[in-house]
Amino acid sequence: MIISGGNLDKTIKIKILDLDFWYGTFQALKKINASITEKKITALIGPSGCGKSTLLRVFNRMNDFIEGVRTEGSVEIDGKEILGPSVDLVSLRKNVGMVFQRPNPFPLSVYENIVFGLRIHRDHLSKREYDNMVEKSLKSVLLWDELKDRLKKPALSLSLEQKQRLCIARLIAVKSDVLLMDEPCSTLDPQSTAKIEELMIELKKDYTIIIVTHNMQQASRISDDTGFMLLGELVEFGKTKSIFTAPSDKRTEDYITGRYG
Amino acid sequence: MNMNPRTTQKLAFAFFLLATLLIIVPVGLIVVVIIQKGLPAISWEFLTSVPKKGMRAGGIFPAIIGTLYLVSGAILFALPIGLFSAIYLSEYAKDNYMNRIIKLSIVNLAGVPSVVYGLFGLALFVDFFKFGVSILAGSLTLGIMILPIIITASREALEAVPSSFREVSLSLGASKWQTIRHIVLPNSISGIITGTILGIGRAAGETAPILFTVAAFYIPKLPHSIFDQVMALPYHLYVISTQVPNVSEQIRYGTALVLIGMVLLMNLAAIIIRYQFRKKKKW
Numbered sequence: 001m002i003i004s005g006g007n008l009d010k011t012i013k014i015k016i017l018d019l020d021f022w023y024g025t026f027q028a029l030k031k032i033n034a035s036i037t038e039k040k041i042t043a044l045i046g047p048s049g050c051g052k053s054t055l056l057r058v059f060n061r062m063n064d065f066i067e068g069v070r071t072e073g074s075v076e077i078d079g080k081e082i083l084g085p086s087v088d089l090v091s092l093r094k095n096v097g098m099v100f101q102r103p104n105p106f107p108l109s110v111y112e113n114i115v116f117g118l119r120i121h122r123d124h125l126s127k128r129e130y131d132n133m134v135e136k137s138l139k140s141v142l143l144w145d146e147l148k149d150r151l152k153k154p155a156l157s158l159s160l161e162q163k164q165r166l167c168i169a170r171l172i173a174v175k176s177d178v179l180l181m182d183e184p185c186s187t188l189d190p191q192s193t194a195k196i197e198e199l200m201i202e203l204k205k206d207y208t209i210i211i212v213t214h215n216m217q218q219a220s221r222i223s224d225d226t227g228f229m230l231l232g233e234l235v236e237f238g239k240t241k242s243i244f245t246a247p248s249d250k251r252t253e254d255y256i257t258g259r260y261g
Numbered sequence: 262m263n264m265n266p267r268t269t270q271k272l273a274f275a276f277f278l279l280a281t282l283l284i285i286v287p288v289g290l291i292v293v294v295i296i297q298k299g300l301p302a303i304s305w306e307f308l309t310s311v312p313k314k315g316m317r318a319g320g321i322f323p324a325i326i327g328t329l330y331l332v333s334g335a336i337l338f339a340l341p342i343g344l345f346s347a348i349y350l351s352e353y354a355k356d357n358y359m360n361r362i363i364k365l366s367i368v369n370l371a372g373v374p375s376v377v378y379g380l381f382g383l384a385l386f387v388d389f390f391k392f393g394v395s396i397l398a399g400s401l402t403l404g405i406m407i408l409p410i411i412i413t414a415s416r417e418a419l420e421a422v423p424s425s426f427r428e429v430s431l432s433l434g435a436s437k438w439q440t441i442r443h444i445v446l447p448n449s450i451s452g453i454i455t456g457t458i459l460g461i462g463r464a465a466g467e468t469a470p471i472l473f474t475v476a477a478f479y480i481p482k483l484p485h486s487i488f489d490q491v492m493a494l495p496y497h498l499y500v501i502s503t504q505v506p507n508v509s510e511q512i513r514y515g516t517a518l519v520l521i522g523m524v525l526l527m528n529l530a531a532i533i534i535r536y537q538f539r540k541k542k543k544w
């Protein structure tokens with residue numbers, strides 16, 4: 001059974017079919033089925049250890065770096081299978097960018113942080129093209145005005161919120177079109193969180209965003225679809241509105257109303 | 262006896278201070294004595310001319326040059342190998358039986374007495390590979406001796422780079438090697454350099470490994486190729502202190518001073534380089 005996000009009319013960006021995942025002998029994801037809609041924000045919620053991060057890291061194959069893991073089932077992005085040995089991981093990871101919990105710019109300048117991906121991928125660009133890309137990326141995360149005179153400044157001297165924006169800009173520069181965000185606001189204060197949320201809503205015009213969050217208000221504020229996970233299962237997946245107002249599963253209701261985990 | 266805690270505290274403090282001072286005293290004394298007795302011997306002439314009158318006069322130029330050659334050769338050999346194995350061990354190696362044995366061997370290698378390296382060099386490089394008693398054989402022997410120092414220091418430096426840097430880089434589509442090359446190495450370079458220079462200092466000062474593999478008792482000229490023998494400072498010091506009668510105390514301490522000076526200079530260089538790189542990094 002495919003549970004679609006209730007957006008049957010919209011383009012499906014990521015299609016997950018019977019996905020199983022093991023860390024050694026421990027099964028962390030069990031028969032996950034879902035379709036993630038293009039240019040929407042999808043929130044993944046659920047108690048600690050239920051497999052949210054694991055699922056997120058399936059989409060850019062970051063689990064590959066962990067020893068002894070095994071994946072079964074199918075995940076398609078833009079209709080192309082991304083599991084299996086023959087997938088071009090470099091272009092997958094360019095396409096599917098990740099924002100981490102702790103803002104983690106490189107100990108380089110603001111400018112070099114943004115062009116890092118481009119340089120790695122040897123997109124031979126002229127100085128001017130690099131400059132343009134930096135400007136465009138910083139503008140998309142609404143940092144340009146703040147930082148345009150400080151591009152040579154070390155990125156580590158920025159505020160936490162600026163750092164997190166910079167990390168998003170870094171993905172925009174490599175032309176990612178899926179943004180995976182694993183609790184991107186959990187180290188930020190409420191004010192910065194609000195600003196990053198605004199940014200996400202702005203970004204969903206062009207990007208498909210999947211965000212893991214422990215913050216129920218956040219999920220209901222910004223996401224279009226929500227998936228509730230529990231012990232490796234995707235218990236419920238659908239329109240955020242309906243999940244938060246009329247969950248069909250008792251366990252979802254318990255979690256959302258705070259009676260669980 | 263019931264002492265009050267304040268008194269115990271003071272006693273303990275005094276005791277620890279004393280223990281610490283006890284360490285400084287011999288180091289300070291050595292340096293002071295060597296400078297005091299050796300400094301009068303130091304002159305341009307002493308540093309740049311060959312030994313004369315059966316090493317009882319003249320300078321120590323061939324020994325200085327010999328030591329420089331040996332140390333450069335050792336580094337040329339040990340740095341790339343040491344760095345690559347450190348990268349392998351900290352970035353690529355899985356935690357399995359084989360790799361644990363490798364790591365254990367490296368630790369043990371650091372504890373092998375230097376004279377054993379000398380014998381090993383004699384057997385392997387001088388005899389088996391037929392390099393003869395030569396700069397090549399001596400450099401390789403010293404190189405092997407300092408490998409564990411370089412590997413251990415480099416591994417520590419590599420492992421000190423936060424794993425989040427690696428993760429981001431990989432998640433941006435960089436390969437493992439690109440991540441190491443562009444993120445991990447630039448952020449661990451100061452530790453690697455420090456380790457290397459400590460290795461240099463060790464290589465410069467050891468006598469036993471070069472005893473059978475390269476060191477010449479007395480050659481008043483410079484080498485022409487890597488298959489020549491050379492004089493070296495530590496061995497020269499040993500020779501003029503024990504093998505040649507009636508060498509003036511000045512010359513002996515002067516030689517020791519030059520040797521210590523070279524090692525201290527290298528350590529100083531390590532500290533300065535590390536400081537320069539530290540200033541840049543902020544995590």
Ligand SMILES: Nc1ncnc2c1ncn2[C@@H]1O[C@H](COP(=O)(O)OP(=O)(O)OP(=O)(O)O)[C@@H](O)[C@H]1O
Binds near residue numbers: 026028
């Ligand atoms: N590298 C690993 N090796 C073995 N087990 C792991 C590994 N990473 C995660 N797990 C286990 O897999 C399960 C899911 O972990 P995951 O990190 O995906 O949870 P999560 O939902 O993101 O939790 P949190 O909300 O705390 O971030 C947990 O039980 C965890 O202990």
Ligand SMILES: [Mg+2]
Binds near residue numbers: 052053054182212
């Ligand atoms: Mg997580």
